[in-house]
Amino acid sequence: MIIKIENLVKRYGSLVALDHLNLEVKEGEIFGLLGPNGSGKTTAINCMLALLKYDRGSIRIFGEEMAPDNYRVKSQIGVVMQDVAVFEELNVQDNIDYFCGLYVKDKNKRKELVEEAVRFVGLEEYRKIYPKKLSGGLLRRLNIACGIAHKPRLIFMDEPTVAVDPQSRNKILEGICELNRQGSTIVYTSHYMEEVEQICSRIAIMDHGRCIALGTSEELKNMIKTGETVTIEAVILEEEDLARIRELPHVFDVSYKDGTLTVRCTGARHNLLRILEYLQSRKIPFGRVFSELPTLNDVFLEITGKQLRD
Amino acid sequence: MLQQLKYAFVVKIRNFSIVFWPLLFPLALTTLMYFSVGQMDESDFDTIDTAVVYEEVQDRGNAENAVTAQKSGNDRFLQYLTAVEEDSDLIRVRQMEDEEAVKALEEKEVRGIYYIKGEDLSLTVSENSLSSSILESLLTGYEEGRQTLENVMKYHPEGLDEAVKMLGEYGTAVEYVSLGGNTTDTTAQFFYAMIGMACLYGCFIGFGCALWLQCNLTALAARRCVAPVHRLRVILTEFAAGFGIHFVNVMILLAYMKYILRLEFAGSYLSMVPVAFIGGMFGVAMGIFVGSIGKMGEGIKIGILIGVSMLLSFLAGLMNPQIKVWVDQSIPVLNRINPAAVISDALYCINVFDSPERLGQDMIILTAMCILMVAGAFLIVRRERYDSI
Incomplete structure (x- = not known):
């Protein structure tokens, strides 16, 4: 198991955001977290990334307890945040170079990876463009490039296709499958069931902070x-x-x-x-x-x- | 690290709001202060009304003959006073009879009475004050000059004309001087406090750095928090970039004071650079620290920074130098831990006191506080997880 979550409980005051959540993600799969808004998908991701405190339970990634200072685990993770997280002051190429540089020290290797990431998301013509001038879809692609440029072993993608045009969405989904083919394990959250059904090998359906169903798309449909x-x-x-x-x-x-x-x-x-x-x-x-x-x-x-x- | 530092610089320089206020606000305030405080100094100075009483004339009971008496040998003092009066606004001379002069002194219409009795000169004042000191200085200066001239006439009569000419070219009659021998100037104190404030304004750059450290404040910070970069390295990178920019800001302010406003401090501007260096460093560190504490929102933290920096500057004498003096007398320890006051004090040491020990103390205090702030910020964000994002 690449991720193992046991009895995870997270409360926001009286609201239970995660209610004894149990999940296991296997290496090499695209694992989908599907649920309506407010079902606890992003909270679960943020707990896995050691950004949020939680009240109970444990999270192990690559067999290690996840913690804010567990840099060994972090170095193998890529993150595509729900909100676009790029520098407005840096152009496309520099943004990717910056985030890649947080993981890869070697300048030449980084240059190759950045180039590859630019091509991967189809932003070759926009290298010198600043984020403000990019459309929503292109911005999302840049957000993805910043998260995956260092070729991580595990990638968290939190609703990467929100407010994206169909063309960009297809490009993004194809890209995710390609990343998976290249060896990355992907945890993908969305409230678009078609997307999850299309790309995910296993799906956990979440509601009110609980995993209410888990399995492949066929297995889930056979449950009903x-x-x-x-x-x-x-x-x-x-x-x-x-x-x-x-x-x-x-x-x-x-x-x-x-x-x-x-x-x-x-x-x-x-x-x-x-x-x-x-x-x-x-x-x-x-x-x-x-x-x-x-x-x-x-x-x-x-x-x-x-x-x-x- | 260098790559991160490069981008940290680029991001900050291109972020207009980060650079704008810490640079522009002190420049604008300095300009306003230059025009208000500088002119205030001139307009608020009261010319000293002075009475001159000829005792010989009074003895003859005929004060109206005073003009005639001016031509006698002991009228040289009156000529001297008249020259001072004409050349500056320091004194205003009025000839009076003894009784009239005493009454005027009691009613504070005049601040002192010079009595001229033959070769003997004396001064009567009602209180010890700046005015009485100035009047006394004028008298002493005249006496010394007369003695000099008598010596010249006695031993080198050929140089008498030259000596008279030189004595006539007197400069400022009275100057306050420190133990270090430099002129103290209340206007300069405002500008020391202003430099202190400019240094503290680095806190806004530091705060901008902290915004990228705390994942509950921005998505970008959250993204950076999940990267495998040690928190101390992140803080130091941000700190270095923020400080680099702010140091340039403070240097621009000093250059503006020197080359545009042409403010003259007793010490050289170059010797003030190390103080600006440490002071600016502290300002940025303070911003990073305040930005890192608590789970408050961005607006509240900015409010805290503005409030703290203005309060510290106020206590350091930015609005009124007497405040700093009052704090020094009432709660001296406050001025030793108030960074704005310490910066101001360090500049004072350079320009006025000529006290390397005290300057060294100030620099050590600032450096220590700076280290504490950065270390505090690190300890806070080191393993921090948030209740909500």
């Missing part, structure tokens, strides 16, 4: 009843129709709101067909029809009773 969600728009139904639909095989949840019918079914075949057959038999007209496989949002919804993005 939902196998398929059928949505039908512009349909007018009576209570009797809803009762009949609820009685269809494999259907376990039916909701009807503003002319939109949402039917959640267990993982079985022909769910959509059976629902449409019923509507046709009753000569009920309907609009667009969607059938979706379960998402991490469904996992979160089924476990907590609320949407991930609430």
Whole structure:
């Protein structure tokens, strides 16, 4: 295990930010921490980085107790903060050189690493540009370059794609996968389930400071009843129709709101067909029809009773 | 370390607000002080009203003949006083009768009465004061000059004209002088306190350094806190960069005083540089220390720094030199631990007292306080974790 967190408790006054959190991160994986805002993801990261005090529990990284003066562990870590943390007074190249210099003393080696980082995040044309003149997406890329230029063994990325345009987001996600391929273990926090699902090998879903589910994307989806969600728009139904639909095989949840019918079914075949057959038999007209496989949002919804993005 | 130092310098120099206030505020205040305090010194000086009484004239009961009497040998003193009156605002001479003069002295219309009786001259004053000292000095100066002229006339009569001419070219009649032999000047005390304040203003640069040490204050600080760089090294790097910039600030202030305002201190400007060096170092160290203590927000800490630096400068005599004198007499230890007062005192040692021992003490006190501040900052942030970020 590259990270081992046991019974971590962190309180802000009466608010419990981390509630007996237990996590293990294996070397070589992209470990996703997924949860809504305020679920404790960033607090967990800051505790792991020895920035925050915590009330109980232990954090071991590379087998060592993490502490503010554990420079040996710190030297193997890269951090991409949630808030962009670069010097406004230094240009792109100098910012990367500065942060790389905190880890790498050799000037020539540093020069190579900086060059590599600039190319990695696609900021070749912006070397001499100051952060103020960069767009949000480019700034995020610079933030990442500053965190990974020294090629760390373990990288913490705290919501690196917040407020980023789709092009930059794809570039960033590709970059993260590439870093992982190059050997870095990555702890990635986000409240965008699609991102986490796309890149993470294992995912911990957090809510109210607790890890409520842990596993691969498939494992998490298999934990829940939902196998398929059928949505039908512009349909007018009576209570009797809803009762009949609820009685269809494999259907376990039916909701009807503003002319939109949402039917959640267990993982079985022909769910959509059976629902449409019923509507046709009753000569009920309907609009667009969607059938979706379960998402991490469904996992979160089924476990907590609320949407991930609430 | 050098790479970090280079970037620390670059970041600070390019950060306008960091350099701006510690440089500009003392310059602006010095300029204002130059125009207000400098002129105040001149305008507040009261010309000393002085009475001259001819006792011989009074003996004849005819004061109106005083003009005639001026032509006699003992009127040379009156000519001397008149020359002083014309050449400076030091005294204002009025001829009076004895009774009138005594009454004027009692009512403080005049500060002293010169009695002229033949070759004998005397002075009557009502109190010991600066005015009485000046009047006494004038009399003594005249007596000494007359003695000189008599000697010249007796032994070298051919040089009499030259001697008279030389004695006529008198300079300032009275100067306060210290034991070290240098002129004391109250205006200079303001500027010593001002240099002290400028040194302390390094605290704002130091505070800027501390902002990058505490991860609860900025994201950038948090990012730096997770780097594997020893905290002492980080503090010393920031301190060195901050001090380098601030020392230039103080040097600019000294150059401004010397070349633009043309302020003349008794000692050389060069000898004041070491004091500015240590003083500036202390200012930056103080800022780093205050920036490191507690979990207060940025605004509160800046408020503390402004308050502390102004209070220390006030006690060191920035607003009124008498405050420093009062503290010296009432709570002397306060002036020995007040860095602004110590800096001011060190400058005083250079320019006035000529006291290397005391200067050495001041430098040691400042250096010790500087080390304490940096060490304190290190101990605070060394293993610090925060309740919240």
